[in-house]
Amino acid sequence: MSQSPDPVIELRDVVKSFGPQRVLDGLSLAVPRGKCLAIMGPSGTGKSVILRHVIGLIRADSGLVAVEGRDVAKLSRKDLSALRKRMGFLFQEGALINWLSVGENVALPLRENTDLGDAEIRERVQAKLELVHIPDAWEKMPSQISGGMKKRVGLARALITDPEIVLYDEPNAGLDPEISQSINDLLRELHERLRVTALLVEHRVRCIRTVADEVVFIEKGRVQIQLPPHEFFHSDNPRLVQFLGTDPD
Amino acid sequence: MSLLSPVTSIAEGIGYQLELLGSVAARLHHVPGRARLVADQVYQSALQTVHVVLVVGLFIGMIVALQTGIELARIGQQDQIGTIVSLSMAREMGPFITATILAATAGSSMAAEIGTMSVSDELAALEVLSVDRVKLLVLPRVVALAIAAPLLTILCDTIGILGGGFVAQSQLNVSYQLYLDSAVEALRDPARILPLPKDVYGGLFKAFVFGVIVALIGCAAGLRAQGGALGVGNATRSAVRDAIIAIIITNYFITWALYQS
Ligand SMILES: Nc1ncnc2c1ncn2[C@@H]1O[C@H](COP(=O)(O)OP(=O)(O)O)[C@@H](O)[C@H]1O
């Protein structure tokens, strides 16, 4: 996959430290159009940090982070904003705006950035809430819902503008198996039918098997292993066997 | 470097606040579209503050009446108490006391609310969604306090003047009517369209500026908050402290501009 001539997302030799702690240490990966690359690795290895680089929330100390061939760190505010409008981002903790209801959280990008009328916005938001199986949640406040439900609201909000590129930070965390499976089907459908390009940080083997085209294993700030899921989960690499053996699912 | 670093960080903070003020000014035309958010903020800040303004304003008026009344009585001028209380409330005490209370209530809760959003990734979410956070969070708060501060100041002035009257009557043997007459007379200026003197307008102008300062510093502290609950606490504390310092310094310069010569 990294040999792809036209990657939509590309990180090359990215180095990032927070104070004395070097989190990314020459990390490279690439995601071709319409593909989904899953990222696995022990917690605290910088998986979320990678996603934040791609959407321009964090700048690398050195190396290149490019989306559709354009260096994210060099984009003007306006171009970055235009790029972000074509991307969806699911935060690890959902990051719902705490003083807006579930419905208004999902509606926010439409209300702030488009001229759509209220009826049209309500219809679109309701459709997304149904897609993530929370059709009756509109009026609820973020403080009243569970972690798994926040995740689904965050997913609905990430998808509300029908983005071409989506970054998921552990979409399955906190979901029960049944909901989890249908979310996985949804993710798969997004990139099979709509050719969405995705980076997926995930622990659950089943999710990765359903959704991802390839998996990278990250440790010590670099990609250690990159394989398609069926090979990845049957690899006899001792480190991987150890890691997968201790992982839930 | 270690000696200079507090100076550079203060300069950096002020620079950030001024930049934020510029961003707010550039978005003022969005206020009509945000009327509901502004109204919410006016309501919230008034609700948090009004009882404090009433109590503190009342006692400040009583203190001013007592302090000056004792001296005035010594020279047989106690019928001037009303004049002095009303002018000092309108010019100085009303706006300053109101702004200080706003800093401790509305300003600190702005820092806490926005700071909480900052440390829980909500501000990052707004950025990722390309939602303008100045327009959504800062503009309504600044406009709200620019409106609420003068209104609360009028309340503070009024209750302070009334409080001064209690003291004048009960402690200094000045009849309430005489007190009130001199207080009202001092706040009349028939030469103007609204027959109020420069003292009142000047005081309300101060309140307006203080309101903007409190909201701006509160929002700036919140936006820059980092590092969990501790960071939110720091943001709140520095917002109150910096707002009070800024109010006092600005107060001097506005007073100087209004009353020199
Ligand atoms: N903004 C930040 N400031 C300081 N340290 C950070 C920041 N973001 C992440 N880190 C650190 O980087 C490391 C990787 O974090 P993260 O990407 O969240 O890990 P994970 O792989 O579990 O998603 C952690 O040790 C974390 O403390």
Ligand SMILES: [Mg+2]
């Ligand atoms: Mg993470």
